[in-house]
Amino acid sequence: MKYSHNDAELVRQPIGYWSWAAYKAVVSRTRGALEEIGTNQPQWWVLAQVAGAEDGKSRDEVSRLLRNYLDAGPESMAREIDRTIAQGWITEDSEGRLGITAEGRAFHARAAALQEELWAQRHDGISDEEYLITLKVLQRFIHNTGGQAWHH
Numbered sequence: 001m002k003y004s005h006n007d008a009e010l011v012r013q014p015i016g017y018w019s020w021a022a023y024k025a026v027v028s029r030t031r032g033a034l035e036e037i038g039t040n041q042p043q044w045w046v047l048a049q050v051a052g053a054e055d056g057k058s059r060d061e062v063s064r065l066l067r068n069y070l071d072a073g074p075e076s077m078a079r080e081i082d083r084t085i086a087q088g089w090i091t092e093d094s095e096g097r098l099g100i101t102a103e104g105r106a107f108h109a110r111a112a113a114l115q116e117e118l119w120a121q122r123h124d125g126i127s128d129e130e131y132l133i134t135l136k137v138l139q140r141f142i143h144n145t146g147g148q149a150w151h152h
Contacts, residue, residue: 001125015141026122033114042080043087044111045069047100050090051108056099059092 003010031041039047049062059081067077081098084090089104100108123131142149 019138019141029121030115030118033118034111037110037114039087039107039111040080042066042069042077043084043089044115046077046081046084046098047089047104047108047111050084050098051100051105056097059096059098062098 005013027041034041034044045066046062049065050057059078062081063077066080069077081090081092085092085098087104087107088101089107090098090100092098139149141147
């Protein structure tokens with residue numbers, strides 16, 4: 001891969017731009033690939049949470065866990081849960097517990113395989129050590145600027 005600048009120039013480049021450009025590239029690729037198979041990223045998050053829970057999860061548990069993923073707030077996550085139910089991938093019982101359907105389990109397997117392909121594509125030529133250093137550096141930038149970040 002050819003880099004955009006030599007090292008002496010690159011070290012003075014703004015992290016804000018490069019972290020934004022990386023975010024935009026990764027999220028655009030992920031969302032586009034998920035749309036190609038008939039879903040969106042928030043619905044994938046919901047489906048993955050419910051599929052990974054042996055006894056399901058409550059609507060509140062899923063909402064609390066994922067609401068920080070969307071800038072629009074908890075009402076957006078509630079809409080995405082409703083849309084995932086409408087797709088027939090999960091159900092909700094009278095107590096608000098979400099469970100995965102057979103159709104949902106099959107679709108989850110398909111979407112999970114796609115996520116693995118996307119992971120491999122993003123990490124091509126990047127060692128685990130480089131990736132770990134990158135995440136730690138980004139966390140340090142967040143800390144140094146008084147920001148907060150959380151990912152589960």
